Amino acid sequence: MKNSETARQVLLVEPDKLLAASYRRVLTEVNISSEWQQTAQDAINSIDKVRPEIILLEVQLHGHNGIEFLHELRSYPDWQSIPIILLTLVPEHELGLNDQIRQQLSIVEYCYKPQTSLEQLQKLVIKHIGKSE
Amino acid sequence: MKTPFLRILSQAQLGRITQEVDLNYIETNADAALKMLDSFIMSTQIYNGQEQLALQPVSVAATMHDTTQYLYRLAQLQGCELEVRAPRSVGLAMANPLALQAALTGLCYSFIHALGKKTSKRQTIIFTAKLTRDGVQAGVFSPQLEMPAEVLHQARRLKGNARQPMPTVMHGSGAGILVADTLFEAMNATLKTARYRSAGGLVATLVPSHQLALL
Numbered sequence: 001m002k003n004s005e006t007a008r009q010v011l012l013v014e015p016d017k018l019l020a021a022s023y024r025r026v027l028t029e030v031n032i033s034s035e036w037q038q039t040a041q042d043a044i045n046s047i048d049k050v051r052p053e054i055i056l057l058e059v060q061l062h063g064h065n066g067i068e069f070l071h072e073l074r075s076y077p078d079w080q081s082i083p084i085i086l087l088t089l090v091p092e093h094e095l096g097l098n099d100q101i102r103q104q105l106s107i108v109e110y111c112y113k114p115q116t117s118l119e120q121l122q123k124l125v126i127k128h129i130g131k132s133e
Numbered sequence: 134m135k136t137p138f139l140r141i142l143s144q145a146q147l148g149r150i151t152q153e154v155d156l157n158y159i160e161t162n163a164d165a166a167l168k169m170l171d172s173f174i175m176s177t178q179i180y181n182g183q184e185q186l187a188l189q190p191v192s193v194a195a196t197m198h199d200t201t202q203y204l205y206r207l208a209q210l211q212g213c214e215l216e217v218r219a220p221r222s223v224g225l226a227m228a229n230p231l232a233l234q235a236a237l238t239g240l241c242y243s244f245i246h247a248l249g250k251k252t253s254k255r256q257t258i259i260f261t262a263k264l265t266r267d268g269v270q271a272g273v274f275s276p277q278l279e280m281p282a283e284v285l286h287q288a289r290r291l292k293g294n295a296r297q298p299m300p301t302v303m304h305g306s307g308a309g310i311l312v313a314d315t316l317f318e319a320m321n322a323t324l325k326t327a328r329y330r331s332a333g334g335l336v337a338t339l340v341p342s343h344q345l346a347l348l
């Protein structure tokens with residue numbers, strides 16, 4: 001069991017520098033620390049060091065996209081159960097997400113950026129970080 | 134195109150949570166969003182044949198200086214420096230002043246968007262203008278950006294059908310580049326990939342104006 005005073009770690013995979021700063025700031029407000037990476041490759045490289053409890057992922061990335069990142073992530077046994085929150089500009093229907101895919105890839109939430117406030121994001125991260133204990 | 138609006142929205146929401154609002158951030162992103170929207174509307178009207186551009190002698194160098202003024206604050210926010218290497222001796226080109234401004238704004242906006250990196254190292258965007266045998270060549274380059282010809286060809290093929298037509302170069306839609314492509318074409322110029330010293334980028338060659346100018 002983790003100490004409740006310990007800052008919880010989120011891996012934020014977000015290509016936009018300015019949006020990433022806002023997401024990180026709002027998580028800091030609830031004592032959740034975050035590691036920010038801009039590309040799928042950098043995110044993969046950082047996971048062992050960060051050991052995130054949850055990953056916030058934009059699908060549209062420079063180079064390898066978020067779907068490729070998810071498949072690579074899930075190919076490593078140690079990382080198969082890290083919950084994923086998709087926080088993306090890609091509408092859900094374009095991603096073709098269904099229950100089976102969600103379950104296979106441990107996608108716990110889909111958030112369409114224009115319709116997800118920072119307050120909602122805060123609540124979702126708290127909710128799923130709590131479950132990952 | 135949605136990103137600057139999302140930034141404004143998130144900054145406002147952040148302000149509500151933290152009681153700290155960065156007005157410069159909001160103003161800069163709103164300004165850039167409106168300029169991009171204007172450019173997009175103009176290119177769409179041209180693309181759909183609703184508007185035809187009247188060409189007149191325009192100073193490319195002066196337009197480049199104006200563009201860097203408009204986007205200076207957005208570039209600063211993203212850690213980018215804007216440089217203009219466009220001597221006034223390049224002279225005038227036949228262009229539509231609003232469309233040329235919009236095309237250069239689109240290119241610069243896309244480059245800023247692509248170069249907003251995690252690194253603290255400053256990124257550079259260079260505007261160039263030079264007189265060539267074919268006309269006045271206007272270009273936008275960055276030493277930190279590779280722009281292979283195939284990327285531009287693929288983006289043209291995917292225009293309107295793909296959410297991310299240039300994934301190897303940028304994470305967004307590259308809307309600024311596609312807007313510029315349409316606008317330059319309407320000014321009888323073709324956007325092409327090119328290199329300036331060690332920098333990758335895009336150029337378009339405009340027909341020179343032979344009108345006398347007091348420059």
